Amino acid sequence: MRIATWNINSLRARTGILAQLVRERAPDVICLQETKVEDDLFPHGLFDELGYAHRVINGIRNYHGVALVSRLPFSDCGRRDWCDKVDGRHVHATVEGVDIHSVYVPAGGDIPDPLENEKFAHKLAFMSAKTAWWAAQRDDGVPRILLGDLNVAPLETDVWSHKQLMNVVSHTPIEIEHLLAWQQAGGWIDAVRHLVPDDRKIYSWWSYRAKDWRAADRGRRLDHAWVTSALTPALGGCEIMKDARDWTRPSDHVPVLIDLKL
C-alpha cells in the first residue's frame, strides 16, 4: 500500500497537479492538509474521476482543512477537533487494517513565545493534547500511521541552517521538545528517518518568497510520516517528491510518499 501526504495549499487551486501526483505515483491513499475548502464545497467529482471513492473530510471556510481519500475501502473513519476549536486539523480512516491519520499542526505565527503569541501557544497546546491522546493508545498493538504537516523540523538536518533557524518558528527548542515528547509518548517511529540516514539533509517545504527556491535551497522538513512499531517491518520505502515544487502553480510543500508491504 502506498500512502501520500501533501500540504496542497488549496485543493481547488491544485486540481491539475493533484492529478499529476496520481498519474506519476498512483498512491492508494492520499492525506491532504490545507485544503482551504469547507465541506459543502469539497470537489467530490474530482476524486471520483481520479478513482478515490472513499473519503473523509474535515474542512472549514478560508483556512486549514484536511482530507483523507482512498482507492481502497475504509472499515472505519472519523474526524476529530482539538483544543476546543473547529479548525479542520485531523481526520482518520482504517484501510487494510492500518489506522491512518492525516494531521495538520498549527503553523504557530511568527513570534516563538507562547506568552506573546496566542498562535504559538495554540501550536504547543495542540501538540500536548496529541501527546496525551496517543499515550493512552501506546502499546495497543494496532498498526498505525500518522502523516501530515506537523510544522516542526526536529533534526538539524531537517533545516537548511540549524543555527539560523534556532529562533525561528518550526525549529525552536520548545517546539522540538513538544514534537519529540508526542512521538515518544505514542511509541511513534519517524518512518522517513528510519529509511534515510540522520546526516542526510531532507526538506519537504520551500518558501514561495525565494527568487529561485532550488538554487537557494532554504528548505525545511515539515511534513512527516510516523508509524507504530507494529508497522516498522512493513516499511518498504519512501520518497520526498522534490520535483513537485516545480510543477505548474505549485504548493510550497511537496508530497511525501510511504510504501508499506502489508
Place this chain on the structure above:
DNA sequence: ATGGTTGGGGTCCAA
C-alpha cells in the same frame, strides 16, 4: 533588520 509570495474572500488574514 527587512521584505520577499501565495490563496481565499472580499480590500486583510493565514501561511
